[in-house]
Amino acid sequence: MNLQSACAHDRPGDRSLSQRLVGISDNPVEAESICGFIFLAAVISERYRLFYTHTHTHTHTHTQSDSLTLTQTHGSSHNAHVYLSLLSRLDTGNARLRRILECCTDQDFCNRDLHPTLPPLKRPGETQIHHTALFTSVSICCVMLIFIIIYCYHRYNRQVTRARYSMGLEQDESFIPAGESLKDLIEQSQSSGSGSGLPLLVQRTIAKQIQMVKQIGKGRYGEVWMGRWRGERVAVKVFFTTEEASWFRETEIYQTVLMRHENILGFIAADIKGTGSWTQLYLITDYHENGSLYDYLKSTTLDSKALLRLAYSAVSGLCHLHTEIFGTQGKPAIAHRDLKSKNILVKKNGTCCIADLGLAVKFISDTNEVDIPPNTRVGTKRYMPPEVLDESLNRCHFQSYIMADMYSFGLILWEMARRCVSGGIVEEYQLPYHELVPTDPSYEDMREVVCIKRQRPSFANRWSSDECLRLMGKLMTECWAHNPASRLTALRVKKTLAKMSESQDIKL
Numbered sequence: 367m368n369l370q371s372a373c374a375h376d377r378p379g380d381r382s383l384s385q386r387l388v389g390i391s392d393n394p395v396e397a398e399s400i401c402g403f404i405f406l407a408a409v410i411s412e413r414y415r416l417f418y419t420h421t422h423t424h425t426h427t428h429t430q431s432d433s434l435t436l437t438q439t440h441g442s443s444h445n446a447h448v449y450l451s452l453l454s455r456l457d458t459g460n461a462r463l464r465r466i467l468e469c470c471t472d473q474d475f476c477n478r479d480l481h482p483t484l485p486p487l488k489r490p491g492e493t494q495i496h497h498t499a500l501f502t503s504v505s506i507c508c509v510m511l512i513f514i515i516i517y518c519y520h521r522y523n524r525q526v527t528r529a530r531y532s533m534g535l536e537q538d539e540s541f542i543p544a545g546e547s548l549k550d551l552i553e554q555s556q557s558s559g560s561g562s563g564l565p566l567l568v569q570r571t572i573a574k575q576i577q578m579v580k581q582i583g584k585g586r587y588g589e590v591w592m593g594r595w596r597g598e599r600v601a602v603k604v605f606f607t608t609e610e611a612s613w614f615r616e617t618e619i620y621q622t623v624l625m626r627h628e629n630i631l632g633f634i635a636a637d638i639k640g641t642g643s644w645t646q647l648y649l650i651t652d653y654h655e656n657g658s659l660y661d662y663l664k665s666t667t668l669d670s671k672a673l674l675r676l677a678y679s680a681v682s683g684l685c686h687l688h689t690e691i692f693g694t695q696g697k698p699a700i701a702h703r704d705l706k707s708k709n710i711l712v713k714k715n716g717t718c719c720i721a722d723l724g725l726a727v728k729f730i731s732d733t734n735e736v737d738i739p740p741n742t743r744v745g746t747k748r749y750m751p752p753e754v755l756d757e758s759l760n761r762c763h764f765q766s767y768i769m770a771d772m773y774s775f776g777l778i779l780w781e782m783a784r785r786c787v788s789g790g791i792v793e794e795y796q797l798p799y800h801e802l803v804p805t806d807p808s809y810e811d812m813r814e815v816v817c818i819k820r821q822r823p824s825f826a827n828r829w830s831s832d833e834c835l836r837l838m839g840k841l842m843t844e845c846w847a848h849n850p851a852s853r854l855t856a857l858r859v860k861k862t863l864a865k866m867s868e869s870q871d872i873k874l
Contacts, residue, residue, distance in 0.1 A: 573637030612724030629683030679717035701767035776845025
């Protein structure tokens, strides 16, 4: 009897297929191998749709839902395997088939104990979601890796820069002799005849050796720090990179020949520090612990002597700025253009010095030219004269800028006089026009008050009963006159204050 006939005559209740195959092969293990081979042949024949028509006892079970059809088939095939087939069809626009086949040869009707499980159905979007998640994860990892590389690169650059900077400091230490103070260096530069400040190499050396201590101020141009150079305190003005024009102009003005004056902030050095990724613009000057006149007046009251001392020193600095000095190495006339109490510093001895020359203009008398800086920055609106607010200023005439400074100086005198005690009475500190315009006035606010209504800061009644305050009131009124040609010059104010001091036996 051949193998096919042995499979065809299998009946329920007969011996199991593996037992019957023993008749063909005396070895049970070999019989099982033959059975497995038959199963493989059956699968291959089914794969290529080469089906035998001779089958035994097939049972079909159908389960159907709205979109899913499940077919379960029990039976035995000609190849002597008893099987259970499970077929699933997803009835959608994109139909999918899932099928699993399990076989057994242990006993008759053994497929009743088989419980096959269909593989999980992959939804149409699952593959796309998986790919998206994979792509996102890889992208995040790449971005993080790039950031780590950039961070390491910048850290390495900082270390290299610090090392080079330290080497530079060691080399520069030998350039300026030990024990030399800033005062000594400045006196040497003045005696050399240049009159334009320290040599550039000395300035750069000092700038490199500055140690920043603490921040003492911040404005629209940058920050102000208190620093130390060989134990001496200095002020370091650090400009924002957007304010390079202001830094350049202020440095240029400070290094003008014969610019140094006791009532103009003492210039020490200027330098540009940085690497390819950052830049700092340094302007190093004398340090004055009292700060600006604005800060000083807020916390300090004055007597007549202190008032005249502040006013006289401030106008002396302004007079030197406005005055042209003729000679082989002369000084041009300079107008400040942003004069206010925050731009005047108070020294330890109670005198003033003028600072912040970033908007200054120069008058070149040889060519009759007004040198205006290419700077987008403008002055402070609260201190602007009427001719600037109504745009009637003659920009080609240098005297217009001089008279604009005098209007602003008149407002500064008013700020000082309010803090002078007379008869035990003193007003609290206020900015000019505090009762007429908002805290941060617009051009329109100031134009309406100053140009249209022609209002000015008011005087307290007590001023009329105090000789010093009465004369100061008269002086400031002549400084802030609406017509620029009617205003006093800095030299005239200086002489008037000197006469007032002399009459009250006050030594300035």
